[in-house]
Amino acid sequence: MRQTLVAGNWKLNGSKESIQTLVKGIADGMSDVDGTAVAVCPPYVYISMVADLLDGTEIGLGAQDVADQETGAYTGEVSAAMLKEVGCQYTLVGHSERRSIYGEQDADTAAKFAAAQKEGLTPILCIGELLEERESGDTENVVARQLDAVIELSGVEALADSVIAYEPVWAIGTGKTASPQQAQDVHAFIRSKIAGLNADVAAKVQILYGGSVNGGNAAELFAMEDIDGGLIGGASLTSEAFLAICTA
Numbered sequence: 001m002r003q004t005l006v007a008g009n010w011k012l013n014g015s016k017e018s019i020q021t022l023v024k025g026i027a028d029g030m031s032d033v034d035g036t037a038v039a040v041c042p043p044y045v046y047i048s049m050v051a052d053l054l055d056g057t058e059i060g061l062g063a064q065d066v067a068d069q070e071t072g073a074y075t076g077e078v079s080a081a082m083l084k085e086v087g088c089q090y091t092l093v094g095h096s097e098r099r100s101i102y103g104e105q106d107a108d109t110a111a112k113f114a115a116a117q118k119e120g121l122t123p124i125l126c127i128g129e130l131l132e133e134r135e136s137g138d139t140e141n142v143v144a145r146q147l148d149a150v151i152e153l154s155g156v157e158a159l160a161d162s163v164i165a166y167e168p169v170w171a172i173g174t175g176k177t178a179s180p181q182q183a184q185d186v187h188a189f190i191r192s193k194i195a196g197l198n199a200d201v202a203a204k205v206q207i208l209y210g211g212s213v214n215g216g217n218a219a220e221l222f223a224m225e226d227i228d229g230g231l232i233g234g235a236s237l238t239s240e241a242f243l244a245i246c247t248a
């Protein structure tokens with residue numbers, strides 16, 4: 001039985017004050033969350049502060065991105081070792097906003113995935129298709145290509161110590177959620193693709209759904225066989241909305 005994970009990706013949002021309120025609100029509501037692991041991914045500069053605020057809670061901590069390099073002349077980058085040192089357990093890699101706005105390629109994401117695992121961070125590998133890719137029937141090809149880049153570099157066994165987040169790009173921040181069946185179909189495809197290489201890894205890996213998840217649609221999505229939780233954007237920015245998903 002895979003454990004459910006709900007992770008909040010705060011993206012480029014928050015201030016010291018709003019984040020203190022948000023973390024306190026989530027921590028206070030955790031007594032109502034049963035059997036689901038919860039994590040938050042603040043902007044880099046607030047990670048240390050959030051680590052202190054989370055001390056003594058069950059809430060996990062992740063970054064939104066990580067450098068593909070370990071150290072050296074890479075202005076603006078933050079390494080996996082640094083993230084680990086300030087208290088992260090997770091890091092997102094390959095979020096669609098990194099891919100589509102900042103030009104991150106499949107190979108870059110794969111290198112970040114490997115860099116994270118090398119330092120003992122659990123990568124949350126984000127994959128998903130654009131609207132035009134779905135409309136042209138390419139959804140499975142796209143997620144397979146994105147997964148293959150990681151499998152080629154790190155091996156399929158590496159996926160056992162990772163989390164996959166399927167986030168159809170057309171559902172992110174649009175209020176347009178994939179139907180539970182649409183999401184389940186892609187999750188089942190991802191799991192069966194992995195099972196073709198290693199059945200134990202496929203049975204173990206958590207596959208989260210992301211894209212306009214909220215308190216009203218989370219329960220139905222999370223009830224699907226291959227959906228093991230959610231990666232939440234907009235609805236992770238208030239404790240009420242986020243906790244409604246964590247308790248769903």
Ligand code: 13P
Pocket residue numbers: 009095167171172173174175210211212213231232233234235
């Ligand atoms: P929304 O929940 O705002 O659609 O964002 C999803 C997402 O991108 C999480 O990484």
